[in-house]
Amino acid sequence: MQELNPLNYRIHLEPDLARFKFDGTCEILLDAPQTVSEVTLNILELAIWSCRLRQGDGFVNCPFTANPDREEVRVILPEPTSGKIRLIIDYQGLINDKMAGFYRSKYTVEGQTRFIAVTQFEESDARRAFPCMDHPAQKATFDIKIDIDNQLVAISNGAVKKEDRLDNGKKRVTFAQTPKMSTYLVFFGVGEFEFTRDEKDSRVRVATLPGMKKYAQFGVEFGRKSLGFSETYYAIDYPLPKMDLIAIPDFAFGAMENWSAITFRENLLLHYPEITSKFGEERICEVIAHEIAHQWFGNLVTPSDWRYLWLNESFATYFGFGVVDYYYPKWDTWQQFLNGQTGSALVRDALHETFAIEIPGGEHVVINASTAPIIYNKGGSILRQIEGYIGKDNFQKGLQHYLKTYEYGCADSQHLWQSFETVTQQPISAMMKSWIEQPGFPLITARRQDRRLILTQRRFTYLPNDFDQKWLVPITISLFPKTGATRQLTFLLNKIEQEIDLDADILAYKINDQQTGFYRTQYVDTANMQELGARVLEKSIPPEDRWGLENDFFALVQSGASTLQDYLKFLSFYQKEDAYLPLTSMAHNLYSAYLVMDERWRQKISSLATPRYEDILGKIGYDPVSGENHTTSHLRDQLIWDAVRYGSKPALEFAGSQFAALIRGAAVHADIMKSVMQVGALCGADKTFDWFDRRLRESKIEHARLNMLSAMGCFRDEALIIKSLRYTLDTVPARNKFIPVVAMASNIYAIPLLWDWYVNNLAEIEQFHPMLYERVIAAIVPVAGIRRADEVKTFFNNYLKKSDTAKDVIKLSLERLEINLRMRNALY
Numbered sequence: 001m002q003e004l005n006p007l008n009y010r011i012h013l014e015p016d017l018a019r020f021k022f023d024g025t026c027e028i029l030l031d032a033p034q035t036v037s038e039v040t041l042n043i044l045e046l047a048i049w050s051c052r053l054r055q056g057d058g059f060v061n062c063p064f065t066a067n068p069d070r071e072e073v074r075v076i077l078p079e080p081t082s083g084k085i086r087l088i089i090d091y092q093g094l095i096n097d098k099m100a101g102f103y104r105s106k107y108t109v110e111g112q113t114r115f116i117a118v119t120q121f122e123e124s125d126a127r128r129a130f131p132c133m134d135h136p137a138q139k140a141t142f143d144i145k146i147d148i149d150n151q152l153v154a155i156s157n158g159a160v161k162k163e164d165r166l167d168n169g170k171k172r173v174t175f176a177q178t179p180k181m182s183t184y185l186v187f188f189g190v191g192e193f194e195f196t197r198d199e200k201d202s203r204v205r206v207a208t209l210p211g212m213k214k215y216a217q218f219g220v221e222f223g224r225k226s227l228g229f230s231e232t233y234y235a236i237d238y239p240l241p242k243m244d245l246i247a248i249p250d251f252a253f254g255a256m257e258n259w260s261a262i263t264f265r266e267n268l269l270l271h272y273p274e275i276t277s278k279f280g281e282e283r284i285c286e287v288i289a290h291e292i293a294h295q296w297f298g299n300l301v302t303p304s305d306w307r308y309l310w311l312n313e314s315f316a317t318y319f320g321f322g323v324v325d326y327y328y329p330k331w332d333t334w335q336q337f338l339n340g341q342t343g344s345a346l347v348r349d350a351l352h353e354t355f356a357i358e359i360p361g362g363e364h365v366v367i368n369a370s371t372a373p374i375i376y377n378k379g380g381s382i383l384r385q386i387e388g389y390i391g392k393d394n395f396q397k398g399l400q401h402y403l404k405t406y407e408y409g410c411a412d413s414q415h416l417w418q419s420f421e422t423v424t425q426q427p428i429s430a431m432m433k434s435w436i437e438q439p440g441f442p443l444i445t446a447r448r449q450d451r452r453l454i455l456t457q458r459r460f461t462y463l464p465n466d467f468d469q470k471w472l473v474p475i476t477i478s479l480f481p482k483t484g485a486t487r488q489l490t491f492l493l494n495k496i497e498q499e500i501d502l503d504a505d506i507l508a509y510k511i512n513d514q515q516t517g518f519y520r521t522q523y524v525d526t527a528n529m530q531e532l533g534a535r536v537l538e539k540s541i542p543p544e545d546r547w548g549l550e551n552d553f554f555a556l557v558q559s560g561a562s563t564l565q566d567y568l569k570f571l572s573f574y575q576k577e578d579a580y581l582p583l584t585s586m587a588h589n590l591y592s593a594y595l596v597m598d599e600r601w602r603q604k605i606s607s608l609a610t611p612r613y614e615d616i617l618g619k620i621g622y623d624p625v626s627g628e629n630h631t632t633s634h635l636r637d638q639l640i641w642d643a644v645r646y647g648s649k650p651a652l653e654f655a656g657s658q659f660a661a662l663i664r665g666a667a668v669h670a671d672i673m674k675s676v677m678q679v680g681a682l683c684g685a686d687k688t689f690d691w692f693d694r695r696l697r698e699s700k701i702e703h704a705r706l707n708m709l710s711a712m713g714c715f716r717d718e719a720l721i722i723k724s725l726r727y728t729l730d731t732v733p734a735r736n737k738f739i740p741v742v743a744m745a746s747n748i749y750a751i752p753l754l755w756d757w758y759v760n761n762l763a764e765i766e767q768f769h770p771m772l773y774e775r776v777i778a779a780i781v782p783v784a785g786i787r788r789a790d791e792v793k794t795f796f797n798n799y800l801k802k803s804d805t806a807k808d809v810i811k812l813s814l815e816r817l818e819i820n821l822r823m824r825n826a827l828y
Ligand SMILES: [Zn+2]
Pocket: 257, 290, 294, 312, 313, 316
C-alpha cells in the first residue's frame, strides 16, 4: 500500500440534470511521509481530463493512466516528492440510474416527471463521484461546492456557508468544511428540496420533495428524540450544526447514515396519516434511530477496515430497537427484536454457508443479502447477550470509553473489548472472540441424570456437520422446584461438556432464560419437555421463553433431530397462547412447513392452524381496536392472511368484503390494509389487476405502493401471476422490483412458475440492483427448486463457472433448498 494520507478534498461540482452528467474538479491535499513518485486514486466511470500538481502559485501537468479493472488512476508526479502534495484533477462523470455513486431519482409533480441527483457511496462508490482514496481508514476533511440552478436546493454534509449568484444564471452553494471523515459518508444532493425543521431542536430537519412536506412531522420529531437519546447515552455531543433526514424516492437500501445528511426510502421517513400502519410507524422510528446511532458508530469512530463493519451495523441495529423501546416501552420492541433480528439470524447462521461476524477476507466486504443478517441481526443479538452478561451500566460505560478514545479515528474489534475490560475489570476478550471471530453458534443439549444436569455444546447446522468448535456461552437456567419460587442459575459454559448439580426438588428446567443467549437448546429428556409444556399451557413462563421453546423445536425439525409430527404435537401446549412473540413465530414456521411439504402434511397443518387462528381473531377482533397493543395489530394482519391461505371462511368473508369496499372507494384501516389487499389479489380477476395498476400509477405514497406490490404477488389465477411477473419487469420501479417476486415465493400458486420466469428473463433480472437481484434468488430458489432440484443445481453450477455474481447468495439458497428437500423427504 502506498504511504499516503489524504488530508483534505476540495470538490467542485456542476451537475447537469438535463443531460445526466456532471463536471467536477477535485483538489486533493495529501501527506507523503516518505518520498513517492506517483499517486494512485480510486475512480469508477469517471473521465479524467487533466491532472495537475500545484507548485507554489503555479501548476505542473502530470501524466496519468486509468485502469478501469482496478478502478484506479495512477498519477505520475514530475519528480519524487515527500510532505504535502496538492493534486488537482478535472473530470466528468455520469449521473447514473444505478442507485449507486451520484445517481438520479425520479418523481412526479402534477403529472410531470422530474429528477433529483443524490449520492449513495457505501461501501465503495464515492469513486464514481470524485477521485479519492476510497477506504474507510483514509479519513480527511471535505470542502464541497456545487453550482446549481437558482430554484434548486443543494444539501451536503456541511451546513451551507454561502450562496453566490453566477453570471450564467446559476448559483454556487459552498458548504462548511466537514470533520475528518471517511469517503463513504460523503453526501451531496440537488433537487427541489423543502425543509421541515423541528420546533424544539433546530438542528433537526427533514428534507422532502414538492407535495411531501405534510408527511415530515413524525420523522422530524423522532429524529430529535433519537439525537437526544444518543447525546445523553454516549456522553458525546453531536459535532455538526445540523442533522438532515432526506427522503429519496429511488433508493436501493433502507437508509444511509451520511454524516448529517441521512438518506431514507420515503416510506421509512415519511409518515402518512391513516395510511402508515402501526408496523410502518415502528419501522420509521427504528430506522431513524439506527441511522442516528451511526453518527457515533461509524461516522465518529469508523471501522479500520470493512471486515469490522459489524462495529457499525451491529450497534446501529441494537440501538435502533433500544431507542424505540426507550421512548415507547409499550410497543414490545424487544419482543419484535427477538422475532425479527435474533430469530432470523439463528436461521441464517445455521447454514454451512455462513461466516464470522468479523468478516474474513478481501477489501470488498459488501452489505448484501448474505452478509446483512450476520453483521446486522446476529451482531445486534450478540450485543444483547453481552449487555445481559456484563450488565447495563458496564455496557454503557464501555461504549462511552470506546467512542471517546477513538473519536475521529478508526477502531477494530479488539479496541472494543479493551474498552469493556477497562470499565468492567473482567477478562471478557476471550468470550467475545468466540462469538465474533468464528462462524455459527452452538446447540446446547441438556440431559438430566437424577440430580445431575449434563450440558454439551456443538455447532448447530441444519445439514450434518463435523465442525470442531467451542464457544464461551453465558448461560442462565430457570429452575422450577416442586414447591416455591422459580430460581435462576447463571454461569459461563466454557467446555464442550459440563455437569451441574440440581437440587432434588427440581421438577423442570428451562435453559436460556428470556432467550438472551444466541444459541439453541435441545432437551433430551421428554419428561422435562412435558413439564415445560405444562408451563407454556398455563402461561406461567414469559412469552420470550415460550417463543424459545417453539422456535428451537422447529429448527430441530428442519435439522432432522426432531419430527414435524412431534412439533405439531408440542403445539397443543400453545392452545391458549395469546402473546405476539410465540404466535407470530408459530404462524411463520407452520407456513414455511406448509410451503415445503406435500399435500398430506398441508392438510394436517391447515386443519391445525385454521381453527386456532379463527379463535384468536375472534378474540382480538377482525377490526382494529383503537388503543390496542401494537403487537396485537401486527398479529391480526398476519393471521388474517394466513387464515385465508389455509381456507378459513370467516377470515375470507371479512377480508373479502373489506376489499370490495376498498374498490368501491371506502376506507380500510391502515393496520389491516396489507392483508386485505393480499386477499383481494388472491381472489382477484382481471379487473382487480387493473385496479392495482391504476392505483399504483396514481398513488404518491410509498407505504401504500408497497402494500399493493406485495399484494401483486398473491394472485391465484395463473394468467394473472404471469401478467404480474411481466408487470414487475416492465413497470415496477427498480427499487421495488423484488417485492412482488418475494411475495410470490410464498404463494403456492405462483411457486411452480417462478423458476421458468427466472431462467427465461435472466438477462433482465440480472440488471436489478445487485442486492435486490440477490433477494430474488434467495426467495425463489429454496421453494421453486423443490420439484426441480436437479435442474436448479445444474443451472447454478454452470452459472457460477461463468461469473461471481451473487455467488454467496446462490450457495446459501442452494443449501436452503437442500434443507427443504430433506425435510420433505424425511420419513415420519
Ligand atoms: Zn446501518
